[in-house]
Amino acid sequence: MGFATTAIHAGNEPDSATGAVSVPIYQTSTYAQDGLGKNKGFEYARTANPTRLALERNIAALEGAQFGYAFASGMAAIDATLRLIKANEHVIVSDNTYGGTFRLFSKILSNYCIEFDFVDTSDVTNVEAAIKDNTRMVFIETPTNPVMMITDLQAVSDVAHAAGARVVCDNTFMSPYLQRPIEFGVDIVVHSTTKFLNGHSDGIGGAVVLNNEDDAAWIQFVQNSAGAILSPFDSWLVLRGTKTLALRMEQHDKSGRAVAAFLEDHPKVQKIYYPGSLSHKQHELAKRQQKGFGSMISFDVGSLEAARTVLESAKLCTLAESLGGVETLICHPATMTHASITAESRDRLGITDGLVRISVGIEDTDDIIADLDQALASV
Numbered sequence: 135m136g137f138a139t140t141a142i143h144a145g146n147e148p149d150s151a152t153g154a155v156s157v158p159i160y161q162t163s164t165y166a167q168d169g170l171g172k173n174k175g176f177e178y179a180r181t182a183n184p185t186r187l188a189l190e191r192n193i194a195a196l197e198g199a200q201f202g203y204a205f206a207s208g209m210a211a212i213d214a215t216l217r218l219i220k221a222n223e224h225v226i227v228s229d230n231t232y233g234g235t236f237r238l239f240s241k242i243l244s245n246y247c248i249e250f251d252f253v254d255t256s257d258v259t260n261v262e263a264a265i266k267d268n269t270r271m272v273f274i275e276t277p278t279n280p281v282m283m284i285t286d287l288q289a290v291s292d293v294a295h296a297a298g299a300r301v302v303c304d305n306t307f308m309s310p311y312l313q314r315p316i317e318f319g320v321d322i323v324v325h326s327t328t329k330f331l332n333g334h335s336d337g338i339g340g341a342v343v344l345n346n347e348d349d350a351a352w353i354q355f356v357q358n359s360a361g362a363i364l365s366p367f368d369s370w371l372v373l374r375g376t377k378t379l380a381l382r383m384e385q386h387d388k389s390g391r392a393v394a395a396f397l398e399d400h401p402k403v404q405k406i407y408y409p410g411s412l413s414h415k416q417h418e419l420a421k422r423q424q425k426g427f428g429s430m431i432s433f434d435v436g437s438l439e440a441a442r443t444v445l446e447s448a449k450l451c452t453l454a455e456s457l458g459g460v461e462t463l464i465c466h467p468a469t470m471t472h473a474s475i476t477a478e479s480r481d482r483l484g485i486t487d488g489l490v491r492i493s494v495g496i497e498d499t500d501d502i503i504a505d506l507d508q509a510l511a512s513v
């Protein structure tokens with residue numbers, strides 16, 4: 135089946151009790167049992183819930199994986215994934231990862247004798263050089279947020295596997311419509327479903343998908359034991375969101391290309407970060423492992439003042455954190471999404487005070503460009 139068919143049907147079988155074509159929101163904490171040890175496959179809703187299960191099957195199918203688990207947030211999904219790592223083991227991480235991931239790893243999990251090395255994974259030789267005897271995971275994000283560095287999924291998987299380490303890819307920025315990391319050797323894909331998978335900016339959620347049975351059993355055990363599950367209602371919202379993922383991503387991608395072309399030529403824009411741009415040094419790699427370039431674009435207008443002017447002059451583009459919704463969102467990474475990393479790291483990564491990030495929505499493309507045009511004219 136094609137992607138759009140899978141998105142609409144995987145996990146979405148008509149309800150066995152009523153025939154409802156939309157999976158019902160099973161808003162229950164527990165399930166009546168027929169007798170001691172006799173149940174209909176559900177005992178307690180932290181362990182399993184039919185609405186969540188439908189979503190888990192759906193997301194797993196979209197990523198081409200066997201197993202999927204839905205969590206209360208993207209960070210809860212990432213935290214559960216790191217529970218595959220034990221004390222005295224080592225994890226290599228993309229140095230340009232989402233600020234919340236950096237915070238979880240460096241400020242919390244590092245207190246439990248897990249060793250992290252943050253390296254520029256866009257060059258596979260850095261990954262190779264960072265590998266140690268106790269390396270058990272390479273955690274990558276590609277493209278990275280907000281400066282759009284690309285990591286070669288196949289090359290990093292080969293290097294990590296040769297060392298006996300798993301590869302985890304945060305695929306939030308691309309969604310499985312534009313990038314399917316498992317096809318390039320990645321072992322585990324994590325998502326903030328809050329973004330493109332849900333797509334409507336109305337729920338926080340996360341997911342972990344994978345094929346290895348032992349690791350899947352452990353993730354499920356962690357999900358049930360620690361309990362950071364996605365609620366039935368939020369599961370239903372994401373399930374509704376993925377039904378239109380293919381259509382939405384096509385439009386996000388189309389408008390993303392048009393907005394990037396507009397920004398690239400604009401005299402007030404000093405630099406643009408967009409993998410679809412011919413000037414992006416990893417454009418060819420992006421073309422090879424992505425089906426499109428998505429709608430995340432960052433651009434530098436030179437100073438905090440200029441960035442503030444753009445952000446505060448935009449009318450249609452909403453000033454807000456987050457991304458991947460139907461509406462265009464615009465933000466200032468240095469003071470918003472990446473405030474939790476040091477100023478020195480921000481400098482090194484190119485997250486300057488003049489950097490603006492845009493998540494291009496699916497409004498009419500001309501309206502988005504007209505709004506950016508008038509906002510840039512105020513600089």
Ligand SMILES: Cc1ncc(COP(=O)(O)O)c(C=O)c1O
Pocket residue numbers: 207208209210232234235275279304306307325326327328338339340456
């Ligand atoms: C790439 C990426 N991964 C993970 C997360 C965390 O997801 P959540 O906010 O759903 O916990 C975010 C949030 O912005 C993100 O951008």
